[in-house]
Amino acid sequence: MNLFRSEEHIERWLGGRAPGATLSVSKLSELAHAWWHDRLAPDWRPHTREQNQATLDSLGLMSRFWRLP
């Protein structure tokens, strides 16, 4: 899960490998805040798979790539 200067840099880095998923850094920040915002809450409880999938879905990350096991 890396950062790149641009999508062109991702293509070069892949070097012919099958790509995964590419997001803008704004979408990444949105995802990070939705995913991690409660990790230091004193009463933190584990998220269920369904909760995590709902977080991804709410951000429009609904392709097969983003399907949790």
Add this chain to the structure above:
Amino acid sequence: MDAADIQLRNVTYRLFVEHGRAPTAGEVAAEAGVAVEDLHQAWRRLHDAHALVLSDAGTELRMANPFSAVPSAYRVKAGERWWYANCAWDAFGVCAALGVDGQVETSCADCGESIAVAVHDQRPDDDGLAFHCLVPAEQWWEDIVFT
């Protein structure tokens, strides 16, 4: 992983932030008032439940996601401290978890050029950058360090 394990997980995370580094098993055990061996067993259950990640030796922390217990390519200035994150996603997650603005520093995984991006009110100041996730979600925990 039961309620007692989750309590130990929460103590672990609290000490991570208070110390600005990964706490040792001894530090967490002392804070929680449990034996180190019991703490090790709880950490193993939490590792197996993906609530934290242990080192290969299984006795110290490798990740308290989004924080990295070891130096990494992703450094984050947040809350007046520098932190290491496990990946680009986690780097922004450090700001999210702490609930503060910050700055992510790394280098382009392709060309190696330095990247510094500030985060204000959850928004990065350079949207020309791109994030790539190579491993599909269903395989993330098959090798979380590689992911």
